[in-house]
Amino acid sequence: MNNKVAIQGIKGSFHHLVAQEYFHEDIEVHECLSFDKLVESLLDKTCNMAVMAIENSIAGSIIPNYALIDANQLHVIGEYYINIHQNLMALNGQRIEDITEVYSHPMALLQTKEFFKQYPHIKLIEDADTAEVAQRIHENQLKGVGAVASYAAAKLYDLNILGSEIQTIKNNATRFVIVQTKNSAIPEEDINKASLKFELDHKRGSLATILNVMSDCRMNLTKIQSLPIIETPWKYSFFVDVTFDKYSDFVKAKSVLEIMAEHFKVLGEYKNARI
């Protein structure tokens, strides 16, 4: 059976690109215009996997996606990194002077706002997906309208690139996770990274104590983030990513964290995609 993989956005979106690169083999893609819909498609078994952006160089963690994973008991079974290349595109024959409105995903507009400072006549408008705007321009032959999207979207929807590599940060890495409703079946020897969540007392030094223990268990912290606990504002929980060489070290760290931290939860154990 082929995997049916939910993506945020439509074909030509960055999520689509990740799905293709991560799974290699033929997959069936399910297009979702929001992360909520993407999670729904896992819960109602329309899909067995989903690709979800989780972190990038500009905005940091995409917290609402962490909340979706946590609240819906999803499991992270893998991660994937791509450098995001943004392009301004429009119908063939249109020049940049003809463009008065550019639509894209809020993150894509954030990544390219420096480029657009040269073109104050262009109004930037937020939309649900990068590729979907490209498709709409093509289907409705919209003049005066531009999209900020991937090179793949320009090819797929027959648009002309008016500005290539227009993201402010040229080396703009975005991290995606692969999630599913079931726990991962990855062999222990392939697991060298984990995403954890826990809560702590507000006592001074409580986080330092936990981090000491994790360091003693040979865990390398690759990310830490305190986060307000929903319904209890300003009481914080922590999202932490760790890498490790030996799964047995991680097993030890887990048993200690279960004792020392409140509501300790493993969001996923998987293979580090970053060297």
Place this chain on the structure above:
Amino acid sequence: MNNKVAIQGIKGSFHHLVAQEYFHEDIEVHECLSFDKLVESLLDKTCNMAVMAIENSIAGSIIPNYALIDANQLHVIGEYYINIHQNLMALNGQRIEDITEVYSHPMALLQTKEFFKQYPHIKLIEDADTAEVAQRIHENQLKGVGAVASYAAAKLYDLNILGSEIQTIKNNATRFVIVQTKNSAIPEEDINKASLKFELDHKRGSLATILNVMSDCRMNLTKIQSLPIIETPWKYSFFVDVTFDKYSDFVKAKSVLEIMAEHFKVLGEYKNARI
């Protein structure tokens, strides 16, 4: 001289509410439709202070605003917390069945998306500011269009509230900071909180070591966040907030951090607004 205070959004926005509550005395408000414009108004001396949302219960830290503070050498001189109350509003005489489109700030739409699940006929569209949509509906007498905004905005722009307190999380605290280009002139005895930034080696245990030192200096961590360093993706810096009883303890912590961490920077020293 009255303070001229830059706010994100227009009168009736949550930033406006914070400016009024924080400064009490008469202030002149400068309306900005983006955080970039808000920072510009400080740098070109149009304003001497600005109010900036920095953190909320749903999305966590608003990282691009941290980046703006850091990159433009702004100083945090105060903080303020409010519970966000969202309302759906439209022209008088309109019923909820008549509304087909609702515009608001992306954060406001995120905070109220559960409410709108009952009304699948309503299209949610992102906009620059909550109050500005209310003003637009009033000025153009737009039928079929709703705004998600504050009670103050409904009063100011003569709109009727169709749904009150529609935010998903009833206790939805948002933290704002007050920033300026000059360092703060707050007396030392009034300072009991600080926002810090530093970078660390990727050595195992390096963060634990720093947190141990901070705990030894009697600093209480109220927030921690690792963040990709711009232009060097996946090398992380840390944003940390601490509270303390004695300024002399903080002075000690600062001197140790200057030695132990790279690129250590105090983003602001101010009075804790949270008990």
